[in-house]
Amino acid sequence: MTEKRAGKRNVCRRKKPASRKEVSKMAKKKTSGDIVFHICNYTLFLLFTLVCVYPFYYLIINTISSNELSANGQITLLPRELHLNNYAEVFRLNGLSAAFGISVARTVLGTAGTVMVSAFLGYMFTQKKMWKRKFWYRFLVITMYFNAGIIPMFITMKMLHLLNSFWVYVIPALVQPYNIILVKTYVESIPASMEEAAEIDGAGVLQRFVKVILPLCVPILATIAIFSAVGQWNAFNDTLMYVTDQKLYSLQYLLYTYLNQASSLARMIKSSGIANMTASLATQQTPSSIRMTVSVIVVLPILCIYPFFQRYFVKGIMIGAVKG
Amino acid sequence: MVMEKRKKDSREGKKMFLMVLPFLLLNFLFCYFPLHGWVYALYDYRSPLKLSQCEFVGLKWFKMLVANETQMKQIGQVMKNTFAMSFLGIATSFLPVLFAVFLNEMKSRKCRAVVQTLTTLPNFISWTLIYSVAFSLFSNSGMVNTVLQQLGLISEPVRILDSGEHVWLFMILLSTWKGLGWGAIMYIASLSGIDQEMYEAARVDGAGRWQMIRNITIPALMPTYFVLLILAVANFLSNGMEQYFVFQNAFNKEHIQVLDLYVYNIGLGGKSFSLATAVGMLKTIVSITLLIIVNAVSKKVRGESII
Numbered sequence: 001m002t003e004k005r006a007g008k009r010n011v012c013r014r015k016k017p018a019s020r021k022e023v024s025k026m027a028k029k030k031t032s033g034d035i036v037f038h039i040c041n042y043t044l045f046l047l048f049t050l051v052c053v054y055p056f057y058y059l060i061i062n063t064i065s066s067n068e069l070s071a072n073g074q075i076t077l078l079p080r081e082l083h084l085n086n087y088a089e090v091f092r093l094n095g096l097s098a099a100f101g102i103s104v105a106r107t108v109l110g111t112a113g114t115v116m117v118s119a120f121l122g123y124m125f126t127q128k129k130m131w132k133r134k135f136w137y138r139f140l141v142i143t144m145y146f147n148a149g150i151i152p153m154f155i156t157m158k159m160l161h162l163l164n165s166f167w168v169y170v171i172p173a174l175v176q177p178y179n180i181i182l183v184k185t186y187v188e189s190i191p192a193s194m195e196e197a198a199e200i201d202g203a204g205v206l207q208r209f210v211k212v213i214l215p216l217c218v219p220i221l222a223t224i225a226i227f228s229a230v231g232q233w234n235a236f237n238d239t240l241m242y243v244t245d246q247k248l249y250s251l252q253y254l255l256y257t258y259l260n261q262a263s264s265l266a267r268m269i270k271s272s273g274i275a276n277m278t279a280s281l282a283t284q285q286t287p288s289s290i291r292m293t294v295s296v297i298v299v300l301p302i303l304c305i306y307p308f309f310q311r312y313f314v315k316g317i318m319i320g321a322v323k324g
Numbered sequence: 325m326v327m328e329k330r331k332k333d334s335r336e337g338k339k340m341f342l343m344v345l346p347f348l349l350l351n352f353l354f355c356y357f358p359l360h361g362w363v364y365a366l367y368d369y370r371s372p373l374k375l376s377q378c379e380f381v382g383l384k385w386f387k388m389l390v391a392n393e394t395q396m397k398q399i400g401q402v403m404k405n406t407f408a409m410s411f412l413g414i415a416t417s418f419l420p421v422l423f424a425v426f427l428n429e430m431k432s433r434k435c436r437a438v439v440q441t442l443t444t445l446p447n448f449i450s451w452t453l454i455y456s457v458a459f460s461l462f463s464n465s466g467m468v469n470t471v472l473q474q475l476g477l478i479s480e481p482v483r484i485l486d487s488g489e490h491v492w493l494f495m496i497l498l499s500t501w502k503g504l505g506w507g508a509i510m511y512i513a514s515l516s517g518i519d520q521e522m523y524e525a526a527r528v529d530g531a532g533r534w535q536m537i538r539n540i541t542i543p544a545l546m547p548t549y550f551v552l553l554i555l556a557v558a559n560f561l562s563n564g565m566e567q568y569f570v571f572q573n574a575f576n577k578e579h580i581q582v583l584d585l586y587v588y589n590i591g592l593g594g595k596s597f598s599l600a601t602a603v604g605m606l607k608t609i610v611s612i613t614l615l616i617i618v619n620a621v622s623k624k625v626r627g628e629s630i631i
Contacts, residue, residue, distance in 0.1 A: 038429075038431070041426055042430065045427065045439050048443060049438070049439050049442045052442055052445060052505065055461060056445075058457075058461065059456075059460065073466075073471065076467060120347075121347055127337075127340055129333050129334075130341055130344070131334070131338045131340070132341070139351075143355035146612055147355070147608065148358035148359045148604075148608070149601060149605060150587060150592065151587075151592070151601040152358040152359065153358050153361070155358070155597075172354045175347050175354075205340060233450075234448070234450035236450060236570075241592060253452075255452050256452045259455065292460060294456075295457065298450075299453050303445075306441075310441050
């Protein structure tokens with residue numbers, strides 16, 4: 001096939017038939033301009049990819065290398081004098097374990113909640129029988145395009161007694177119009193005959209949802225789940241605005257507070273443990289070692305799941321683009 | 325018979341509505357109900373008091389925004405920052421297109437996949453973490469300054485994070501770093517939809533690489549680009565606040581304070597609830613107006629609405 005195509009091309013260019021062998025040679029031969037182009041192209045992409053990856057690599061090698069060398073900026077390419085003391089020590093910081101728990105809990109509950117709600121509502125809004133379906137669908141979707149602003153939201157949360165409550169992380173995020181659109185579009189692409197068959201067999205709307213539609217929606221729900229999980233894990237603003245109770249800090253917010261007070265934290269760790277009395281300069285906590293270790297703890301879950309779920313991310317943005 | 329069925333359907337339809345009602349209420353509670361908070365813009369609200377205990381001041385806060393000279397100067401600077409960041413965002417919006425086009429020119433499928441995976445990664449990292457990374461790399465005792473000093477290229481550390489200069493540049497570089505790979509994904513997907521026959525035909529006609537990029541690839545990406553561009557125009561006033569909040573400090577505050585951050589700073593930061601509500605309210609109204617205009621333009625130009 002390729003030879004045939006190349007042959008066509010060759011004929012046009014040289015206006016003289018050539019033997020098959022010669023043709024395939026011609027197709028493979030690159031001009032010097034081509035080579036230069038490819039070298040430049042690959043180099044640029046290589047550089048940008050390195051720029052994207054290096055910061056994370058830098059963080060990780062610095063947390064497992066000698067803190068003394070790290071503080072002097074001597075760890076730039078390879079880790080040296082490996083030790084894992086930083087990770088052992090950093091969990092003694094006030095609040096880190098609690099914040100880790102909060103972040104995990106909000107990610108799990110928030111994701112499960114919004115996936116279930118989106119699946120249910122997305123399906124229900126495909127039901128033509130529903131009373132004033134179009135109106136209520138618009139009622140929901142239009143909320144994507146405005147927001148009241150942070151002060152009115154704050155006042156509302158206060159009225160609902162959600163300030164300084166764990167549920168402020170979960171409940172407001174349950175109904176997400178965008179996810180509902182995604183599910184609705186997806187369900188509409190499933191042949192209607194499948195649901196009709198179940199309806200004729202006497203299945204009610206909930207039964208049809210659970211038995212017929214839900215199993216078919218798994219791909220889109222996986223996409224929603226992964227996006228919302230990353231969103232929940234990375235969420236920062238809600239803690240900043242609605243939570244002052246330290247026990248409810250999310251990991252992201254705790255990291256932010258650590259960044260602004262890392263030096264006092266280093267002192268805290270130093271003075272708190274007996275283990276540190278014997279610690280050498282290489283394994284002793286410094287402000288930057290604490291900052292970087294906590295950062296790695298925050299970013300590691302994402303780095304770990306990301307390569308495996310990347311296709312879901314891509315799928316998600318594509319479905320959104322079709323509708324968008 | 326028909327009547328009966330219709331009756332049954334309508335009963336079922338009501339039942340379905342009742343099933344979604346709790347969620348509609350939830351949506352009402354968190355999206356529509358907060359709008360009542362806009363009345364706070366008409367009062368002189370002080371935090372622990374009840375609204376009824378506060379003085380009704382009418383349009384005082386709205387007038388104040390333009391009446392007092394220092395206030396006007398501050399708002400002017402905030403608007404300048406907002407416009408600068410949005411404008412830079414729009415000005416760099418062609419980068420993901422180029423990224424997609426040139427990635428497409430890479431022959432090795434495996435290389436493409438690796439580049440795509442690794443360059444989209446930063447998009448899923450929170451701004452807090454990016455701040456932390458930036459702090460390790462760019463602070464006065466950070467990696468970049470240390471290495472440059474050791475090499476003897478500079479004698480004094482270059483102040484990047486704690487200076488008022490080049491804040492906009494640094495911010496746009498960071499958001500480009502974070503968003504470039506991800507922004508290109510949509511274009512990469514549209515590229516796979518291009519009919520390969522077109523390239524063949526062009527090649528037969530003797531078109532070179534650049535001619536094919538200019539006349540086939542780029543035009544195929546333009547519809548997507550156009551949609552994203554007008555959405556960016558509609559979001560002109562909304563830069564979001566997280567990025568600017570985490571990078572904000574006493575040195576760069578003047579140049580980093582975009583509208584969203586300003587509302588936060590004067591509202592929850594400075595406790596001027598009413599003034600912040602007034603500014604936030606104006607912002608929402610202008611944004612919605614922009615969206616409607618942009619949507620109308622899109623309808624006229626492309627015959628398709630974006631919302």
